[in-house]
Amino acid sequence: xxxxxxxxxxxxxxxxxxxxxxxxxxxxxxxxxxxxxxxxxxxxxxxxxxxxxxxxxxxxxxxxxxxxxxxxxxxxxxxxxxxxxxxxxxxxxxxxxxxxxxxxxxxxxxxxxxxxxxxxxxxxxxxxxxxxxxxxxxxxxxxxxxxxxxxxxxxxxxxxxxxxxxxxxxxxxxxxxxxxxxxxxxxxxxxxxxxxxxxxxxxxxxxxxxxxxxxxxxxxxxxxxxxxxxxxxxxxxxxxxxxxxxxxxxxxxxxxxxxxxxxxxxxxxxxxxx
Ligand SMILES: [Zn+2]
Numbered sequence: 001x002x003x004x005x006x007x008x009x010x011x012x013x014x015x016x017x018x019x020x021x022x023x024x025x026x027x028x029x030x031x032x033x034x035x036x037x038x039x040x041x042x043x044x045x046x047x048x049x050x051x052x053x054x055x056x057x058x059x060x061x062x063x064x065x066x067x068x069x070x071x072x073x074x075x076x077x078x079x080x081x082x083x084x085x086x087x088x089x090x091x092x093x094x095x096x097x098x099x100x101x102x103x104x105x106x107x108x109x110x111x112x113x114x115x116x117x118x119x120x121x122x123x124x125x126x127x128x129x130x131x132x133x134x135x136x137x138x139x140x141x142x143x144x145x146x147x148x149x150x151x152x153x154x155x156x157x158x159x160x161x162x163x164x165x166x167x168x169x170x171x172x173x174x175x176x177x178x179x180x181x182x183x184x185x186x187x188x189x190x191x192x193x194x195x196x197x198x199x200x201x202x203x204x205x206x207x208x209x210x211x212x213x214x215x216x217x218x219x220x221x222x223x224x225x226x227x228x229x230x231x232x233x234x235x236x237x238x239x240x241x242x243x244x245x246x247x248x249x250x251x252x253x254x255x256x257x258x259x260x261x262x263x264x265x266x267x268x269x270x271x272x273x274x
Contacts, residue, residue: 001261004268005033005041005245007158007193007229010061010069014233015050023233026061030068032232032241039265040067042229042272044099044132045074059093070274072099072132077120078111086123096272097130097156106166109139112146121146124153130272131155136162137169140179147185154187154271159194159231160213171212180220189271190217192263193229195247196238205243206251214252223259227268 014024022028033041043062045054055073062071073095075085089095102109111117124131135143135157147155161179163169169177182188192214199207217226230244248255248263255263268274 002039002265002269003037003245004228004265004274005038005230005232006156006191006227006268006272008041008043008232009046009234010043010058011046011051011054012057013050014046015048017233017237020236023236026065026069029232030065033068036242036245038245040268040274041069042096042268042274043069043071045072046101047074055093059095062094070096070272072097072130074099074101076100078102083119083123086120086127086129090127090129095129096274097132097154099132099134101134105134105136105162106138109135109142112142113149121150121153125150128273132158134158134162136165137167137177138165140177143188144179144181144185147182147188151185151187154189156189156191156227156271158191158229160192160198160210160217161190162194162197163213164198169213169216171209171216174216176213176216176220180216182225183221186225189225189227189267190221191229192217192226192248192252193244194231194235195244196231196235199238202238205239205247211247211251214247215254218252218254218259223255223262224267226263227271228264 010026011024013021043058045058058071062069073089073093075098077100195210196202198213199210228248235244
C-alpha cells in the first residue's frame with residue numbers, strides 16, 4: 001500500500017516562513033518522507049514575487065526524483081492564456097495536474113461557469129490533467145456545478161475545502177455548507193490536509209474540531225474521495241510532519257484498515273495517476 005502525501009510545497013527560499021525560509025528544501029522533504037515511510041508526494045508550486053520560477057524548479061525536482069515526487073503546475077486560471085498553459089503543462093513540466101490559487105479566496109469565482117472558460121475546460125478534457133483548486137465556502141456551489149458539468153475532469157479541493165474561512169460550516173453542520181452534495185460527483189475529491197487551519201488550536205494534531213470536519217466529509221462522501229496531505233512546510237509552524245500524518249494514520253478513529261489505506265495513498269495514486 002503506497003503512502004502518498006498529496007500536498008507539499010518545495011522551495012529553497014519560502015519567504016513567508018521567515019525566519020525559517022529554507023524549511024522547504026527538497027532534501028528536507030525527502031528526509032521527512034523517509035523517516036515517516038511516505039512513498040511519494042505531490043508538489044504544488046508556489047509562484048509568487050519571491051519564487052517566480054517555482055514551476056520550473058518543481059519540474060526539475062520531479063525529474064530528479066521521479067519515484068518520490070509528482071508535480072503539478074501552477075496555472076493562473078483567470079488569465080486569458082490559461083487554456084494554452086494547461087495544454088502545454090504536461091510536456092513542459094511533466095505535470096500530472098494544475099494547481100490554482102485565486103488572488104482572492106472569498107470572491108465568487110462565477111467566471112469559471114461562463115462561456116469564456118469553455119476552452120479552458122476543454123483543455124483539461126484533452127490533456128486528462130487533474131484540476132486542483134484552493135477553494136472555500138463561498139465557492140462550494142461553483143465547485144459542485146463544475147464537477148456536475150464536467151464529469152470527465154477530476155477536481156481536487158485543498159485542505160478540507162477550507163471550512164474555517166468566513167461563511168464556512170461549523171462542525172455540526174450536516175451538509176458541510178452544502179458541499180456534501182458532491183456525494184453524487186465521483187470526479188470531485190477533497191484533501192484531508194491543512195488540519196491546522198481548521199483546528200481551534202492549530203498546535204493540537206488531535207484537535208476535535210479539525211477531526212470533526214474530516215469525519216463529516218468521510219461520512220458524507222466516503223473514504224474513496226479523501227486524500228491525505230501534509231501541507232508541508234507551512235504545517236511545520238504548527239505541528240511536525242509526522243504529526244500531520246498521524247492525524248489520519250493513528251487518530252482518525254472511524255477509518256477501518258482498508259479505508260485508511262485509501263485515504264493515505266491509494267486515492268491519490270488513482271486520482272493523479274501516479
Ligand atoms: Zn499549501
